[in-house]
Amino acid sequence: MDKGTILIVDDEKEIRDLVDIYLKSDGYNTIKACDGLEAINILQENEIDLIILDVMMPNLNGIEACLKIREMKEMPIIMLSAKSEDIDKILGLNMGADDYLTKPFNPLELVARVKSQLRRFYKFGKKESASTADDKNLIQIEDLSINLETHEVLLGDNLLKLTPTEFDILSLLAQSRGKVFSIENIYESVWNQEFMTSDNTVMVHIRKIREKIEENPRNPRFIKTVWGVGYKIEK
Structure with a gap:
């Protein structure tokens, strides 16, 4: 059963690969991007069900990318950041993110949050009007x-x-x-x-x-x- 395609956006290859391993082991398809610009291009050419989006990235950071994505798509967005201050979390949520996880994080917790977000999103099915x-x-x-x-x-x-x-x-x-x-x-x-x-x-x-x-x-x-x-x- 196809559980959906997750876009992993992070400028750290080790993080991308780690998240990729855990999501694939749970049955998800994955696509990886190293910054916000690459993520936007991928979204225009692929059907994505959820995005895991790092905040601090070169070229187009996670906050800017989140704003652009929300102009295009409605799928859930989980933001990742090494910052733990409330103001950074609030900023991410204000830009349209659905959830927020602080680095370093437990990959199993991230997978659990992915499942939770997709379960709620899919609950309403594919829509027309x-x-x-x-x-x-x-x-x-x-x-x-x-x-x-x-x-x-x-x-x-x-x-x-x-x-x-x-x-x-x-x-x-x-x-x-x-x-x-x-x-x-x-x-x-x-x-x-x-x-x-x-x-x-x-x-x-x-x-x-x-x-x-x-x-x-x-x-x-x-x-x-x-x-x-x-x-x-x-x-």
Whole structure:
């Protein structure tokens, strides 16, 4: 069974080869690139299911590459970086990454994160158009339409570009309107991993979602903050 093709982008050959060995041993196809420019060229000529993207690279670094990739594709992106400061993690997530792993990392943990990201992404299947979905797969909240089958979000007539992780968070809240989800609830439901108290990943993603679906992100119509508890969609 073809488990998908992973693009490994890192300027360190040892890292590329290590990740390649572990992914292939788990049944994935792989393509390797040494910088962001090569990765962009590969994406234009190949069907890629997930990208593992290093931050610090020559020619076109991971942050710049992530921005360009998000203009073209919606597949999950896992960023790698030797930097562990929160600001670097937040920057990567802000640019459209779905997950972030700090070097040095356990290759088995990386493979687990690849599986988690692809499991969520494939859950919605290959899509055609939001207008063809059954009503049961369409959530309508005022002028916001969330299509669970096609992985599309419309605000009025405008198709919004959400990353796979942003879509999963939005659909989680939308499918249980009125329920308050803590940051821990959201993280463990979407990432399928144990939540770490200091992790601000969820807050970064909520802010990015609001920037895309809200007219005024500081006074949101859809995703409400329940102070000291978490987030909900109440309508």
